[in-house]
Amino acid sequence: MVYDLAIVGAGPGGLHAAKWAAKKGLKVILIEKRKDVSKVTRYCSEHIILDEHYNGDTIKVDEVQGKIISTFNGWEVNYKGGLCPVTDKYYYSPTQNAIHFAWPDKRPFAYKYDKGFLLQSLLDECQALKDFTYQSETTAYDATDSSQGVELKCVSKGTKSKIRAKKLIIADGVNTRVGQAMGFNRDRGYMGVALCLAVYMSGVKGYNPSEWKGWWGRCYGSNLAPLMGTGPAGHFEEWADVIILGSSRDPAEKTFEFFTTKSPLADRFTNAKVEAKHCCSVKAFTPIKRPYQGNGLIIGDAAAFVEVQAQGALSCGFRAAEAVAKELEGKKGFEQYTKWWLDTFEFNSGGMMRVQQGYALIPTYTDEEVDYLFSLCEGVTLDGSWSQYKSPKMIWETILRDPEKIKRERPTLLEKIRTVRANTLQESISV
Amino acid sequence: MVILTLDGKKVKVKEGATILEAARANGIEIPTLCSNEALKPYGACRLCIVEIRRGTSTIIDTSCTYPVEEGLEVKTASPRIIEGRKIVIELFLARSPNVKIIRKLADEYGIGESAREMGKDNEYCILCGLCVRACNEVVKAGAIQFAGKGLQKVVDSPFSQTAEDCVACGSCAFVCPTGIIKKTDFESTALCTPQGCEPTGPQRQLLNWKVEQKLRVCKKCGNAYAPEPHLDKIRQQQNLPNEFFDICPSCRKYPVVDEEKCLGCGGCMENCPCGALELDDKGGYEKKAHVYTQNCTACHSCELICPMVAIS
Numbered sequence: 084m085v086y087d088l089a090i091v092g093a094g095p096g097g098l099h100a101a102k103w104a105a106k107k108g109l110k111v112i113l114i115e116k117r118k119d120v121s122k123v124t125r126y127c128s129e130h131i132i133l134d135e136h137y138n139g140d141t142i143k144v145d146e147v148q149g150k151i152i153s154t155f156n157g158w159e160v161n162y163k164g165g166l167c168p169v170t171d172k173y174y175y176s177p178t179q180n181a182i183h184f185a186w187p188d189k190r191p192f193a194y195k196y197d198k199g200f201l202l203q204s205l206l207d208e209c210q211a212l213k214d215f216t217y218q219s220e221t222t223a224y225d226a227t228d229s230s231q232g233v234e235l236k237c238v239s240k241g242t243k244s245k246i247r248a249k250k251l252i253i254a255d256g257v258n259t260r261v262g263q264a265m266g267f268n269r270d271r272g273y274m275g276v277a278l279c280l281a282v283y284m285s286g287v288k289g290y291n292p293s294e295w296k297g298w299w300g301r302c303y304g305s306n307l308a309p310l311m312g313t314g315p316a317g318h319f320e321e322w323a324d325v326i327i328l329g330s331s332r333d334p335a336e337k338t339f340e341f342f343t344t345k346s347p348l349a350d351r352f353t354n355a356k357v358e359a360k361h362c363c364s365v366k367a368f369t370p371i372k373r374p375y376q377g378n379g380l381i382i383g384d385a386a387a388f389v390e391v392q393a394q395g396a397l398s399c400g401f402r403a404a405e406a407v408a409k410e411l412e413g414k415k416g417f418e419q420y421t422k423w424w425l426d427t428f429e430f431n432s433g434g435m436m437r438v439q440q441g442y443a444l445i446p447t448y449t450d451e452e453v454d455y456l457f458s459l460c461e462g463v464t465l466d467g468s469w470s471q472y473k474s475p476k477m478i479w480e481t482i483l484r485d486p487e488k489i490k491r492e493r494p495t496l497l498e499k500i501r502t503v504r505a506n507t508l509q510e511s512i513s514v
Numbered sequence: 515m516v517i518l519t520l521d522g523k524k525v526k527v528k529e530g531a532t533i534l535e536a537a538r539a540n541g542i543e544i545p546t547l548c549s550n551e552a553l554k555p556y557g558a559c560r561l562c563i564v565e566i567r568r569g570t571s572t573i574i575d576t577s578c579t580y581p582v583e584e585g586l587e588v589k590t591a592s593p594r595i596i597e598g599r600k601i602v603i604e605l606f607l608a609r610s611p612n613v614k615i616i617r618k619l620a621d622e623y624g625i626g627e628s629a630r631e632m633g634k635d636n637e638y639c640i641l642c643g644l645c646v647r648a649c650n651e652v653v654k655a656g657a658i659q660f661a662g663k664g665l666q667k668v669v670d671s672p673f674s675q676t677a678e679d680c681v682a683c684g685s686c687a688f689v690c691p692t693g694i695i696k697k698t699d700f701e702s703t704a705l706c707t708p709q710g711c712e713p714t715g716p717q718r719q720l721l722n723w724k725v726e727q728k729l730r731v732c733k734k735c736g737n738a739y740a741p742e743p744h745l746d747k748i749r750q751q752q753n754l755p756n757e758f759f760d761i762c763p764s765c766r767k768y769p770v771v772d773e774e775k776c777l778g779c780g781g782c783m784e785n786c787p788c789g790a791l792e793l794d795d796k797g798g799y800e801k802k803a804h805v806y807t808q809n810c811t812a813c814h815s816c817e818l819i820c821p822m823v824a825i826s
Binding site: 223225236241243263331334336366 | 777778779780781783784785786787788789790791792793806808809818819820821822823
C-alpha cells in the first residue's frame with residue numbers, strides 16, 4: 084500500500100502535521116521510535132514562550148479553556164495539562180551580581196508545560212481520525228526518493244521493513260537520521276555535538292518554581308552556564324530542574340558533580356536529592372535554507388539551528404501539512420513552505436548568529452571581568468523575555484549603555500569587548 | 515550445465531564458465547600469469563593456451579577467454595601445447611630473465627637460456643595488465659594505464675606525473691606477479707625545508723606512480739592502518755557515516771550499552787546509520803538502548819555521541 088504521506092517522528096511537529104494532513108483527507112502514516120509518546124526520555128526544557136513575535140508568532144495560553152493559541156499562524160491546540168508560569172529570569176556572575184528579567188506587573192513571559200501530556204493529547208486527536216495510521220516502536224533510518232515517491236527503511240526490534248509514500252515529512256528532531264540519509268545535511272555547517280544533562284532534584288535551597296536562573300563563571304565548573312528552572316509537571320513546587328551542558332571534553336556528569344559539591348553554590352545542594360535524570364546529545368548544524376528535496380520536506384528542529392521549541396514545531400507541522408496537500412494537488416506547496424520558513428525563524432537571518440554570540444561569555448572573559456560586566460547591570464530590570472535573540476541583545480545594550488564609564492574604569496576590557504563582538508557565533512565556538 | 519571432455523575425461527561444467535575455470539574446478543593445472551578470479555579475462559600472457567577440438571576442426575586458443583560449449587574436446591598438455599608454451603616462456607625469458615616467476619616457469623619447462631631476441635633484455639614488467647585492470651575494475655580509481663606501443667609499451671601514471679586519482683590502496687602492488695610495483699608504508703614522515711622539519715605523520719608511498727598519501731591512524735590503538743583517500747572512497751561508495759573509519763578493523767567491536775549509565779535519550783539510535791540501536795521500554799522512565807548486532811556494522815558512531823559515556 085502506498086500512503087499519501089509518511090511522517091517520521093511523533094514530536095509536536097510530526098503529530099501536528101499528521102493531525103492536519105489526516106483532517107484534509109490524506110492517508111497518513113506516522114512512525115515513532117518510542118513505545119509511549121507521553122514519556123519524554125530525552126531532555127527538553129518544556130517551556131511555552133510568550134515573547135511577542137518570537138519565531139514569527141505570538142503564543143497565547145488560555146489556562147481556563149485549556150488551549151494553546153497561535154495568533155499569527157492560526158492554529159489552536161487543546162492542552163489541559165499542568166502549567167507553571169515563569170515570571171523572573173536571573174543571570175548571575177561569580178560574586179552573585181545579577182541581571183534580572185521581568186515585567187513590571189510580574190506577568191509571566193513563559194509557561195512550563197508537560198510535553199508528554201501535550202503529545203499524548205495530540206496523538207489521541209490523531210487516532211480519532213480515520214485516515215491516520217500510527218506505528219510506534221519503529222525507527223526510520225534511511226529513505227530513498229524517486230519520481231514515484233519515497234521509500235522509507237524502518238527497523239523494529241531488529242526486523243527491517245519498508246514503507247512507501249508519495250510524500251515524506253521528516254520531523255525526527257535535531258539529530259535527523261533520515262535527513263542525514265537523504266542528504267539534507269550536506270551543505271550545512273557543522274558545529275559539533277552539544278551534550279546536555281538535566282537532573283530533577285528535590286530539596287534545593289533557594290528554588291522558586293517561577294524563576295529561571297543561570298550562573299556564568301569558570302568557578303561554576305563549566306564554560307556553559309549551569310541553569311536551574313522549573314521542575315517537571317506534577318512536581319513544580321518540589322523539584323528543581325538543574326541543567327548542565329557538556330561536551331566530549333567536559334562530560335556533563337563531572338560538571339554536575341563539581342557544580343553541586345565544589346562550586347560557590349554547593350551549600351544549596353547539601354540536602355538535595357536526585358529524583359530523576361535526563362540527557363540528550365545534539366548535533367549542531369547551521370539551518371537549512373531550502374528544506375525540501377524531491378518528495379521530502381524537513382521540518383522543525385531537524386532543519387533548524389537552535390531549537391524551534393514546541394510552538395515553532397507546531398507551526399511547522401501545521402504549515403507542512405498544508406504544503407503537502409498542495410503538492411499532491413500539483414501546486415508548489417513546498418516552495419511556499421520554504422518562503423514561510425525563511426521569513427519566520429530568526430536564525431535564518433545571518434545577523435542573528437552574531438547576536439547569539441552574546442552568550443559566549445566564558446572563557447572569553449575571566450570570572451573577574453564577568454563580575455564587572457554584570458555589576459554594570461545592577462539595579463536595572465530588563466523586559467521579561469525568553470528569546471535567545473532578544474536576551475543577549477538586551478544584556479549587551481545595558482552593559483554598553485555607558486561606554487565612557489567602562490573606558491574610564493577598564494580601558495582594555497572595552498577594547499576586548501569590541502573585538503569579541505565582531506565575531507559570529509560560529510567563530511566564537513570554534514575558538 | 516554443459517558436458518565436455520577435458521584431457522579425455524568427461525566433466526560437467528556450469529554454463530558461461532571458461533575452459534580455464536572448468537579445468538581448475540576439475541583439478542587440472544594450467545599455468546597463467548595474467549588471470550585473476552576477481553578480474554575479467556584478458557588473454558595477455560598466452561600461457562594458458564589449450565588444444566580445442568570442436569566438431570571436426572582443432573584450434574589452439576587461450577583457455578581463460580574461451581567459454582565452455584557442449585561437446586568440446588580439450589587437451590591441456592598435448593605435445594603441441596607444450597611446444598607452444600615453451601615458445602611463450604622463451605619470449606618472456608628473453609624480455610625478463612631476472613623475474614623470479616619467469617625463471618621458475620622456465621625451469622619447469624626445461625628451458626635454460628632464451629635464444630630469442632626481444633629488443634629488451636632486463637625488463638621487470640611483463641605487461642600482464644593485472645595492475646591496470648585491478649585499478650579499473652575493483653578499486654574503480656582508474657589511476658594508471660598502459661602507455662606507448664610495441665616495444666615502448668609500459669604501465670604508467672598519466673603523463674608520467676603523480677597519479678592524481680590514485681587512492682594508494684596498493685592493489686596494484688598486491689596483484690603484480692613480478693613484484694616490480696613497490697608499496698612502502700612509513701610509520702612517520704617529515705617534510706624538511708631550510709626552516710626546519712615538520713612531521714607529516716605516517717604515509718604510504720607508491721614509487722611507480724609517484725604517489726605519497728597519508729595513512730589513517732586508528733583512534734583507539736593509534737596504529738596507522740590504511741590510506742586516507744582509499745577509506746574516503748569506500749565511505750562514499752558505500753554511503754557510510756563520517757566516523758566509520760575512525761577505528762581500525764582490529765579494534766572494531768559491537769557496542770555494549772551500560773544500562774546503569776544509560777538514560778534512554780535515544781541520541782545513539784538517531785545517529786545509527788543502520789538502525790541497529792533501539793530503545794527497550796521497561797516502563798516509566800526506564801528506557802535503555804539495545805543493540806541488535808545483526809544490523810550493526812560496528813561503526814562506533816553511537817559511542818562518540820553518547821552524553822552519558824554509556825556505550826563502549
